[in-house]
Amino acid sequence: MEFFGLTLPSYGWETVLGSAVSGVFLGAIYALVALGLTLIYGVLHIINFAHGALLMLGMYGVFFLWKLAGIDPYLAMLIVVPGGFALGYLLQRFVIGKASHGRDEIILLVTLGLSIVIENGALFFFSATERSVLVPYDLDGIDLGVTYAVWPEIAALAGSLAITGALWLFMMRTDTGRAIRAVARERRGAQLVGINVDHIFAVTFGLGTAIVAAAASLLAPTYPVHPQIGNLFVLIAFTVVVLGGMGSFVGALVGGFLIGITEQLGRLYMGESLGVITVSVIFILVLLLRPTGLFGQRSGQG
Amino acid sequence: MLELRELHAGYGQMKVLHGVSLHVGEGEIVALLGSNGAGKSTLNNNISGIFRPTAGEILFDGADIAGLPPQAVVELGIVQVPEGRRIFPNLNVRENLELGSYRRARSRRGANLDHVLTVFPRLGERIDQIAGTLSGGEQQMLAIGRAMMAEPRLLILDEPSLGLSPLMVEEMFELICRLNREGLAIFLVEQNVVQSLEIADRAYVMENGLVTLDGPASALLADPELKKSYLGL
Known part of the structure; x- marks a missing residue:
């Protein structure tokens, strides 16, 4: 097979399918990171540049809970997820919201500044050394025939689906969820039924951060943590959000899987370094051909 | 008052x-x-707390x-039905009405919903419809119904x-x-x-x-x- 002058190797269908399946597992994590990003975008109409830094912080949280207290990284979710919610709530309510005076372009810069502070703080306190959470079960798993799925991969997929489902139920069934959806499209109307918009913004930011903290737990057994780890995932999550449609939950999930599969197939055919650019190519193609994404509405909604 | x-x-x-x-x-x-x-609308929005008046008093009781x-x-x-209705276009009729009691009279939500639907039977017929697709008149009913849910x-x-x-x-x-x-x-x-x-x-x-x-x-x-x-x- 030839592709722009490159000779691509040809593989049997089992190898290709195996690659695609591991793309699904990888994509589940991308979907989860993208879900927090798209939730915040859909309601506050801002791109949260601090999302990657918060993911990294979550991973350090999981790492130190394991290292210092011997807590299993999955069990650590019970601590880092509420912790992430509290941190996100407080950041939005008392830092981002206050500093931006309601102007979207300032919010953008505030979140960017926040990410720089968090990343450099991590460099200062934790150094640039890569640190790994070691679990005894990271190489065990299930033989799927075309590929071998290890428990951390299966947990990532199950966790992502469960969290997306739980978020959807929360948004549809609870008063707070409905208030979030109401604020996303009609802030004035929300104020006039007595919804405290500042509180709802902070709850949304808290939820986005809680979700990314859950992603941190799911990532910890397979990815070593270092101060720049967030950037890797957030760049891809941006692509997922644009591909799926800004503000769409289904879009984040489907987009995550598509990007994960594309990346793995790209790696298979073009090698580690060249394979990753397939994701960037998708990003540019989507912007050119369908800027609203696969599931996007013209005015992004939750 | x-x-x-x-x-x-x-x-x-x-x-x-x-x-x-x-x-x-x-x-x-x-x-x-x-x-x-x-x-007129500026006045309403100052009463409703959307904007803060520069001087003067707003006395309630x-x-x-x-x-x-x-x-x-x-x-x-004090509940306002604003100009332009400001209903939640991405939520259905029931969700719009239920959010009317988000802050006030939440414990009597069911009874008030029944009451609103007897006043506006049309909203009952469209209870699961997305509010953004209602006609202008229906949206106005919805906006008033939503306000009634708070027992103003x-x-x-x-x-x-x-x-x-x-x-x-x-x-x-x-x-x-x-x-x-x-x-x-x-x-x-x-x-x-x-x-x-x-x-x-x-x-x-x-x-x-x-x-x-x-x-x-x-x-x-x-x-x-x-x-x-x-x-x-």
Whole structure:
């Protein structure tokens, strides 16, 4: 097979399918990171540049809970997820919201500044050394025939689906969820039924951060943590959000899987370094051909 | 019940209200009339806490509520149906109505929902429909129904007849009378002068951020100056 002058190797269908399946597992994590990003975008109409830094912080949280207290990284979710919610709530309510005076372009810069502070703080306190959470079960798993799925991969997929489902139920069934959806499209109307918009913004930011903290737990057994780890995932999550449609939950999930599969197939055919650019190519193609994404509405909604 | 004293308000450097004083008593329908740009919506949004007045007092049951956040104003029982309706277009009819009791009367949500649906059977027929796809008249019903869900003590209606067919306007004014008979005080902001005066107890006329005329609705209806400027008679 030839592709722009490159000779691509040809593989049997089992190898290709195996690659695609591991793309699904990888994509589940991308979907989860993208879900927090798209939730915040859909309601506050801002791109949260601090999302990657918060993911990294979550991973350090999981790492130190394991290292210092011997807590299993999955069990650590019970601590880092509420912790992430509290941190996100407080950041939005008392830092981002206050500093931006309601102007979207300032919010953008505030979140960017926040990410720089968090990343450099991590460099200062934790150094640039890569640190790994070691679990005894990271190489065990299930033989799927075309590929071998290890428990951390299966947990990532199950966790992502469960969290997306739980978020959807929360948004549809609870008063707070409905208030979030109401604020996303009609802030004035929300104020006039007595919804405290500042509180709802902070709850949304808290939820986005809680979700990314859950992603941190799911990532910890397979990815070593270092101060720049967030950037890797957030760049891809941006692509997922644009591909799926800004503000769409289904879009984040489907987009995550598509990007994960594309990346793995790209790696298979073009090698580690060249394979990753397939994701960037998708990003540019989507912007050119369908800027609203696969599931996007013209005015992004939750 | 509600009393504004020398209310001044605006947006940044632009002053819109230059000392407005008026009051609404228990069980009254009070109309505020005036053309576009007279400052009527600015007045409502200062009462509702969306904006903070620059000077003056807003008294509700004798307490100054000027500068309270919108959710605190709703909690007191002052609920506004805004100009342009401001329903939640991405939520269905039921969700819109249920959010009406987000801050107030949440424990009586079920009973109030039943009540709203008997007043507006059409909303019952469309209970699962996405609100953004309703007709203009239905959206206005939804906006009023949503406000009723909070069991308001004072209902502020900002141009409820705007964009409705003549038949719907007729129905709207009948509904306002009905809500008033149920004991609700109503502050009706309208450009529809004659129909408003026919149902109101008292009325104020506002021009360029000032009240220029006020009195019992029947007297205003007979006022030669008002007839000249608003009715072209």
